[in-house]
Amino acid sequence: METLTKTNRRDFLKLAAVAGGGLFLGFHWNSAEASAMEVIGADAMAEGTINFNSYLSISPENVITIFSPNPELGQNIKTSFPMIVAEELDADWTKVKVVQAALDSKKYERQLTGGSGAIPHSWERLRKAGATARQMLIEAAAQKWNIASASLTTDNGFVIHQESGRRWHYGELATEASALPVPSDVKLKDKKDFKIIGTAIHNVDNQEMITGKPLYGLDFYREGMLHAMIQRPLAFGMKIKSVDSAAAKAMPGISDVVVFKNNVAVVGKSTWQVNKARKLLKIEYEAEGAIESTADHDRLFKELLESKATTVRRKDGDVDTAFKNAAKVISREYQCPFLPHNPMEPMNFFAHVREDGVELVGPTQTPEMARGEVAKLLNMAPDKITLELTRLGGGFGRRLKADYVLEAAELSSLIKAPVKVIWTREDEMTGGSYRPAVRYRFEAALDKEGNMIGYKLRGVGINSGNCTREDNFPSGAVDHLLIDSIEHKSPITTGAWRAPITNFLAFAEQAFIDEVAAAAGKDPIQFRLSLLDKAKQSPVGAVKYGIDRMKTVIQLAAEKSNWGTKKDVSQGFSVYFSHRSYVAQVAEVVMVNGKPVIQKIIAAADCGVVVNLSGAYQQVRGGIVDGLGHALYSNITFKEGVPEQKNFNSYRLIRMKEIPEVDVHFVNNGIDPTGLGEPALPPTGGAVANALFKATGKRLYHQPFSKQEEMKGVNLGDRL
């Protein structure tokens, strides 16, 4: 592939013949869409260049290969990306081969997974990739048989001449097509003509997954490769003082113990040998920064909520006067703990640093950034570094960071050998990069008629950055509003966790609104709808969410749950806009023997066009299970800098017995896709807490719910 000019402003297509003939279509994308990176939300992803997109090839044997450049971690991108290309190509899906592309920043842009952004970002481009090829295949047939291209159509992998009934499969035309000029303007299908998009297509990796084929980073083995585990400081805020590795080194199979940065790496022939030897390390640590406990954080949060040193995020009207004149003021606080990501496949990476280059293999959500950081660390040109992307056994934001890639690369360069570094579950849970712990104080001022005239939100968080989302609902619907935040810096490391910030903020906000609606004597759904009407009719400041889209999901969820009409069922409502999509949820709780049982969750989602119905349905259901499980159970606490929960025996994840029935509905509005990897998670905690309140009369303010005084004696997760 030739280098493409950077100056061309329109989508730039480039064509080249593949060895042995066939059509090979690449896409260069030079649109001024630099902002595409901003939607990611994780600071870790700010770097990296944008320059290329997906491509496909068609062989004379009629094999259509579609390359999927983005990391696959269960969001189903490896299936849905190619579906979009195949749709516009009018391909026969059963003849399509999908290949995970390696990192290649010359060919692809935004080769990352995060922020639910892949489909929204690439939708147009992928469609054009398919449509362009389709048009060239038609043109090739027209020239070959000397017929007007207007009389040709395509269907299921064939160019068809209706009049004569003749048809040619794409492979027969691919070589000729590749010699044609690339059309600059292609017509995309009308969405109502979609045949592949919107259907349920099975995951392209199903067969490999269900037969145990090596797919994941942890499954990567190479002759002569060494295994390593790294002992990191046990407590956040500590650094190494001394290391006695004699006993570890003497263990069978151990080739090396290497100290670098704050790490002690044990290197050997097999995982088990390394694991055993590691336990014999004698490391002394000393304090380097603050040594914090959860009790300190609880105190700190309360102090910070009273602090004057806040950063104002949004200010509309005059809150002081509004609160002074209020008929009623409601003030509530909400707090959540740190959470590890815990993808089922723990962190791991293979690195082989040689004189002339570096080979990296493993699971990462941000391959380009990882390579860039390794290049900097080793002082090597990025083009000397290859990164092979494996399937990811989950990510949840953890693999947006490159720390574990850098460790592997640094270790390989020190021991001058190929090595795979693996994290144990304990390393994973105690190694940091947690969802930040935060506390919020919400205040609402109601007038005599129960209208919300004032609204305040203060967020305080530990390594959380701005822990508010100041432009989210109800901003724009309240005349007097103040949102501010404070961040406490701590040695406990944090990072983006699926639906960053909103994964807890949504609960707090939606639980609070529920309480405000009750104080105003209004139905919680009606209360929200009238706020949305107000935002539409007389917006206060900028309104950065789609009012109509939000109303639609609210109404759909209300309708599908028969809101307010079920006997003996307590319903709780929640709606949230995040990552460009809208999801409303109704949770249903019933009382069994005096105890609440979460029976069902009904979700209405608007993510624009649903690409793969099977994947989308599961994204919503999985997001709800994820949101529910973490709201109910999961908790990391600290004692003098040391995480107290280290594995699944003390850290609880939701299991099969604890899941309620989940019902999913999509809004069908034909809007271009807006993403679905995260948006279903944030509303769940609020819907469930509001339903639990209706059932028990008890409000929940902190997560995990199961550990709260209010739920004492209740086994949340019990089934009927």
Add this chain to the structure above:
Amino acid sequence: MANYKLQINGRSYETETEADTPLLWVLRDHLGLVGTKYGCGIAQCGACTVHLNGNAVRSCSLPVSAVGTKKITTIEGLSAHGDHPVQAAWHEVDVAQCGYCQAGQIMTASALLAKNPTPTAEQIDNAMNGNICRCGTYHRIHEAITLASSKMK
């Protein structure tokens, strides 16, 4: 170090390793059978589930020296062509998200159905409760087991 002869997926394997090495790491590091996954190492998540004489066991917590002559089946050997009714149902229901936990889920499910081809919903829950799926595919796992059960009848 000692020598172990293992019966896996109908074949004999021989390996030289320490007696306390968990079967999981023998499979993965020594024998190249990487379908069996590591998730927790303490018998809490089920990612490492294999069959030992037909029973679902956690290979992360089973020292190789305790295996003896018992027959081991891993996900690679569940069926010759990946078409065991449970595998077929997993495909049909499109269960997997990231897929990492699914080999363990399938091994637990297939051991359940071998013993009890028509489990109730509650029996499915009980059998599967030891297997964590961080992606939250539990609904589909349940559905796929029910489907497989109906096909095995």
